Amino acid sequence: MEKKYCVIGDPIAHSLxxxxxxxxxxxxGLPGCSYFKEQVTVQTLPEFIGGLRxxxxxxxxxxxxxxxxxxxxxxxxxxxxxxGANTVVVEETQGLAGWxxxxxxxxxxLHEHGHSFLDADVVFIGCGGAAKTLIRAAAKEARSIxxxxxxxxHAQAFASLPGVKILPLxxxxxxxxxxxxxxxxxxxxxxxxxxxxxxxxFLAKLPEGAFVCDLIYxxxxxxxxxxxxxxxxATMNGLWMLIWQACYAFEKFTxxxxxxxxxxxxxxxxxxxxxxxx
Numbered sequence: 001m002e003k004k005y006c007v008i009g010d011p012i013a014h015s016l017x018x019x020x021x022x023x024x025x026x027x028x029g030l031p032g033c034s035y036f037k038e039q040v041t042v043q044t045l046p047e048f049i050g051g052l053r054x055x056x057x058x059x060x061x062x063x064x065x066x067x068x069x070x071x072x073x074x075x076x077x078x079x080x081x082x083x084g085a086n087t088v089v090v091e092e093t094q095g096l097a098g099w100x101x102x103x104x105x106x107x108x109x110l111h112e113h114g115h116s117f118l119d120a121d122v123v124f125i126g127c128g129g130a131a132k133t134l135i136r137a138a139a140k141e142a143r144s145i146x147x148x149x150x151x152x153x154h155a156q157a158f159a160s161l162p163g164v165k166i167l168p169l170x171x172x173x174x175x176x177x178x179x180x181x182x183x184x185x186x187x188x189x190x191x192x193x194x195x196x197x198x199x200x201x202f203l204a205k206l207p208e209g210a211f212v213c214d215l216i217y218x219x220x221x222x223x224x225x226x227x228x229x230x231x232x233x234a235t236m237n238g239l240w241m242l243i244w245q246a247c248y249a250f251e252k253f254t255x256x257x258x259x260x261x262x263x264x265x266x267x268x269x270x271x272x273x274x275x276x277x278x
Contacts, residue, residue: 105245
């Protein structure tokens with residue numbers, strides 16, 4: 001019996017999820033599983049949800065702008081999905097169960113680079129959907145968290161957490177001296193956005209040994225990461241998180257947690273098919 005999975009969102013044409021899951025299904029010898037992408041809007045989401053069982057869809061991933069919109073349809077919501085779900089399993093008797101695997105994917109990516117949130121002084125640039133899940137995860141281990149956002153009010157949900165400071169993005173230069181883990185969670189520098197950091201001089205104020213991350217994976221080296229590397233800092237782009245969060249979602253779908261060999265196989269496929277970094 002074929003098991004169907006998919007990713008939904010709007011827009012969706014750019015999604016790499018079919019490439020990732022098709023490789024994982026092949027890697028683990030699951031020929032009965034297929035994966036596709038489907039454009040679903042907030043308006044058409046009820047129709048999509050209502051047709052899941054008739055279409056034989058066993059699970060699906062969610063990208064913007066549906067991560068929060070899907071929450072009311074869940075019969076079970078894991079605490080990880082408090083700010084939005086990216087993975088839903090269609091259970092036979094208990095309905096829809098949802099998780100967010102973004103934080104787990106990012107934390108695993110940090111570990112693979114020899115870093116973690118533990119006792120880190122973290123600075124987040126931006127406080128969008130993905131950042132919110134990462135901030136929640138960081139708050140469990142980090143020594144301090146600074147959230148820099150153009151509209152600080154959008155981050156007020158985190159104001160009560162210990163060690164969290166919320167400031168306007170214009171304060172970025174004054175927050176680098178003590179930062180040892182810097183994360184860009186904005187779309188600045190992303191392909192097709194047409195906007196980038198106007199000034200990257202703040203990176204020169206980072207201490208030696210700071211680790212610099214960008215959640216963007218296209219292009220693989222943003223101006224933000226390029227300048228950080230020029231200054232001698234180790235960096236990580238968003239491809240790592242993209243693949244690892246998919247691996248954790250794959251575990252929800254199949255019960256199999258992909259290992260490093262599977263991760264590397266996916267990374268190689270994306271490199272060949274989409275000209276992404278090896």
